Amino acid sequence: MGTVPTGVRGLDVLLHGGFPQGSTIVVEGAPGTGKTTLGMQFLYYGALQDGEAGMYVTFEEFPDQLYRDMLAFGWDLRKLEREGMLRVVSMTPDVFMEQMIEPGGLVEKLIRELNCRRIVVDSISLFRYGAAGEEEHRRMLYRLRNILRKLELTALLIKERDAANDETGGFEAYIADGFIQLGLKRQMDKYRVRTLEVLKMRGRRIREGEHVYRLTENGIRLIPARSMIEDLALLNGQTKVATGIAALDELLEGGLAGGSVYLLDTNSKANYKYFIASILAGRVRAGEKVLALLSSFLTPEDLDKMFALQGLSMSRLAQEGQIYFIEHYTRPYPPGCEANVMDVGTLNNEEYRRVVEEKIGSLVAGGGSWFVYYDLNTVIAERGKDYVTKYFAADSAGVKALGMTMMVLCNFSEIGSEVSAFLERTSNGVIRTWVDGAYQYMQVVKSPNGVISEPYVVETTTRAPFMRLT
Numbered sequence: 001m002g003t004v005p006t007g008v009r010g011l012d013v014l015l016h017g018g019f020p021q022g023s024t025i026v027v028e029g030a031p032g033t034g035k036t037t038l039g040m041q042f043l044y045y046g047a048l049q050d051g052e053a054g055m056y057v058t059f060e061e062f063p064d065q066l067y068r069d070m071l072a073f074g075w076d077l078r079k080l081e082r083e084g085m086l087r088v089v090s091m092t093p094d095v096f097m098e099q100m101i102e103p104g105g106l107v108e109k110l111i112r113e114l115n116c117r118r119i120v121v122d123s124i125s126l127f128r129y130g131a132a133g134e135e136e137h138r139r140m141l142y143r144l145r146n147i148l149r150k151l152e153l154t155a156l157l158i159k160e161r162d163a164a165n166d167e168t169g170g171f172e173a174y175i176a177d178g179f180i181q182l183g184l185k186r187q188m189d190k191y192r193v194r195t196l197e198v199l200k201m202r203g204r205r206i207r208e209g210e211h212v213y214r215l216t217e218n219g220i221r222l223i224p225a226r227s228m229i230e231d232l233a234l235l236n237g238q239t240k241v242a243t244g245i246a247a248l249d250e251l252l253e254g255g256l257a258g259g260s261v262y263l264l265d266t267n268s269k270a271n272y273k274y275f276i277a278s279i280l281a282g283r284v285r286a287g288e289k290v291l292a293l294l295s296s297f298l299t300p301e302d303l304d305k306m307f308a309l310q311g312l313s314m315s316r317l318a319q320e321g322q323i324y325f326i327e328h329y330t331r332p333y334p335p336g337c338e339a340n341v342m343d344v345g346t347l348n349n350e351e352y353r354r355v356v357e358e359k360i361g362s363l364v365a366g367g368g369s370w371f372v373y374y375d376l377n378t379v380i381a382e383r384g385k386d387y388v389t390k391y392f393a394a395d396s397a398g399v400k401a402l403g404m405t406m407m408v409l410c411n412f413s414e415i416g417s418e419v420s421a422f423l424e425r426t427s428n429g430v431i432r433t434w435v436d437g438a439y440q441y442m443q444v445v446k447s448p449n450g451v452i453s454e455p456y457v458v459e460t461t462t463r464a465p466f467m468r469l470t
Contacts, residue, residue: 020201022154034215036158038182241283244278262406263410264276319336380410
């Protein structure tokens, strides 16, 4: 099925390209939400940019009124009519249906003359008043939809908001291929904000949630939700560090920004092991060296087993100088790893900082690209919150200055709002994973490319990386 651009750039983003070609979409909203503007913008830019002629059928307004209203956006509808790219038709709902049903009727003739590919009907709410009852009203809508499909038109059917069907959209939403709801809500007690939500779109993947739009001098401008300002200074010229999780790498436009610091915020129930193993395995395969500070939950034995599932030997990686460890606990490592383990469990904070700085400095001085995995929960448990607040910003700056990429594990709920806010400000990106009920979720809540994603469900798979985001 082809794609028809909507004329609203942000809406095309939500629909991953536009409306499905030949589909019938209901656009519902209260007065003042911009339904007419959306419909006319769809036709205007369809004619201007895509070369597709369109027809606007209105039951309540005269064409002259629409011509004047749309000039406020710089849209010269009369010019498009003279060029044979648009027709504004005013008639009553019953006449419209009569002519639609009649083979070769007036509406069909106009469609054929224009080679019309798009149509807007404003508003189908009036059909209800001309129908003898609910059953006849439904038959009219069925018939209209089927005729529009037969004529291969991409159609927007405008509908007034019905308080009784505020969320479901009523029968119209059921029979349509798509359903878009426009809202006008209070914001900060003093303002109103316009929102758009795509609740249904057959044959098209959609970005869910409510999205803010504005009525500007150029028409509707929609800003997809979870869009933030990009950190262009960080992204400029930076390489991407793939996580190995396809959906996450797509969200981050290739992966983590190289030379940056990311937080992985997780609750006590979430299993983050395979995510970390996927990143570390990908880094050593890419020829990078890894420095890991493991937790009591992710033990050396666990990591060794997960590397084995990925076809890697932790012992061989250590012997080849590709992986090193900072260790706070007394526990065994696979054979061949001992020389690459920095035992810091008995050191006080000053000794720990001095030893780690010296050893890390000597390792990095040996050359190569580095990736750091740093379990902050362990550092807080062994070194205290004061140590983290005193040194984390400096450590992050040092890591970035050396061109290293770092993934930091922490649990915001356990360290408190003040420390977690500090960590979030200091980091370039935040990825959150948690368990709610019977499901584990993952969400990007901060990133250099401005993406804040919707929550994804984490699924277990039988192949590496053994997890998938849906």
